[in-house]
Amino acid sequence: MSDTTHDGGVALGTPPSADEGLDAAQLAAKYGLTVSGARPGLIAYMRQLWGRRHFILAFSRAKLTAQYSQAKLGQLWQVVTPLLNAAVYYLIFGLILGTREGISHDVFVPFLVTGVFVFTFTQSSVMAGVRSISGNLGLVRALHFPRASLPISFSLQQLQQLLFSMIVLVAVAIIFGSYPSLSWLLVIPALILQFFFNTGLALVMARLGSKTPDLAQLMPFVMRTWMYASGVMFSIPVMLKDKPAWIADVLQYNPAAIYMDLVRFALIDGYGSENLPDHVWAVGVGWAVLLGVVGFVYFWKAEERYGRG
C-alpha cells in the first residue's frame, strides 16, 4: 500500500504521516466506506427528502398541535387567533384610520381579512424558517435526516394554520355578501403557489439563520415593513395615485401583494380583475418557481454544515 496515486480530495486532512493518511483513505476505498456526513447529490437529496415525507408531515402536525395543547380552549385557538387578528386590524384600519379609500365597505372587510391572513402565512413561514435550524440544533445534532425537512415542515405547519384561518375568511366573505362560486376554486392554486414561494424563502432564511441567529431579532422589522408596503390594509393603486407610477408597480408586483390579490380576486365578488396588475398569474408562478428552486438549491449547498456550533 505504498503507491501514491490517489485523488487529491482524500489528502486534505494533512495526517501526521502521509503514509498513514493514504492508508486510511485506501482502506476506506477498499471496503466501500464513505465519508460520514457528506452532502448527497441534488437528485439523491430530493429522493431522501421524499423518503422522509411522513416525518415532515408528522413533525408539522405535531408542532401545530403542541402550540395550543396547554390552553383551556385547546385547538379552538387555531380559529380564534386569526379571528381576533382580523378584528384588531379592522378596528384600527377600517374604523379609526379609514384606509378603505376607494373600496366599498362590503369589499373592504374581506379585502382586509384576506390580506392579513395571506400575509401572515408568508410572515410566519419566514419567521419559523429563520429559526428552523438554529432553534432545533438538538435535533440536527442527534438525528440523521435531510435538513431541508425542518424548514419545509415549518412552512407546512403554517399552511395548515392558514387552512384554519380560511374557515374564518369564508365566514367573513359570506357575511359581507360574497357567496361561494366556481371562482373560489382559484384560491387553491393561488395558495399552492404561495406555499412554494414561502417554502423557498424559508429555506433561504434557514441557511442564513443557521449562520447568523441574530436574524431572528431583525426579521420582525423587515417583515413589518414588507407588510405595510404590500397593501394589506389599503389599495396600492388608489393610495399611490399621486406618486410616480413605478412605485405602485414595484409594490404591486412584489410577491406578497401578488398572492394577496390572487386570493382576493378569487373570493371577493366586488374585487374584479381591474384591481389586479397585468399577467398576475404568470408573475405568481414566476415567484413560486424562482424562490422554490433557488431556495432549495441554496439550502442544499450547505447541507453538511448545519449543526456546527
Add this chain to the structure above:
Amino acid sequence: MAEDNAQGRIPTVIADDVHIVYRVNGTGGGRGSATAALSRMMRRGKGEPRGVRKVHAVRGVSFTAYRGEAIGLIGTNGSGKSTLLRAIAGLLPTESGHVYTDGQPSLLGVNAALMSDLTGERNVVLGGLAMGMSQDEIRQRYQEIVEFSGINEKGDFITLPMRTYSSGMAARLRFSIAAAKNHDVLMIDEALATGDRKFRVRSEERIRELRKEAGTVFLVSHNNKSIRDTCDRALWLEKGELLMDGPTEEVLKAYERETGK
C-alpha cells in the same frame, strides 16, 4: 481478538486524524455588554471574527473499528467523547480529517425529536419517523415499544402528554423508542443509566440484542462496569486526544490508575 487483527477483519468505521472545533458566539471581547458586542462588530472582517471563541474539542483522533467490535469510549467529563461520536455519525462536521463509515451510523437517542406537549402515543410515532422508520415499521413495533417502556403498567399513561410523566417514565419511553430500530453502526451515549433497576436490567439486555444485530457498537459511559460488561475494546480520550486504544481491561486499568478510582 488480536489474532485475526491483520486479515479477515472488515473495517466499518475509520477515523483519520479527526479534528473538531466548536465556535461559540458572544463570549470573547470581555463581557457580554452591548458596547463589547459593538466593538467586536467593528473589528470584524480581519480573519476570524473576534467575538467568536473556538473550542478545539477533538484533536487528531485516528482509529479503525471493525465489524463485530464493541468499543467503549472513556475519559473525564468534557474530554470529547460525545463530540467524537457525533462526528462519526456525521452530525458534526469535522474541521479537518475524515471519518469513513460503512452505511449510516446512528446515535441511540431521539430525545430531541420528542415534544413534551404531545401524548406518549404520538411521540412514539414521531420519534420513529424521525429515526427514519417507515410508517409500517412503526405500526408493527408500536405495541412492543409501549410494552417495553412499561409506561402503561401504572394505568393508561401512553395517551397522556409526556409532560405529565415522571422523569423516570419519560426516560424509559425515550429509550424504548430509540432502541426500537436496528442499526449497522450503533452509538450509545450513556443511555444505560436511565430508569429504575428493573428497567435498567431490561435495557441492558436490549443493548446486548442490538449489539448482536449491529455491525459495530460504540458506547460512551462513565460506568466502568457497563463498559467492562459490553465492550471488548476501549478508547481513552483526554482533552480531545486519544491517549490509549486497546483491550478494555488494559485501558480501563490505566484509566482507573490515572483517575484514582
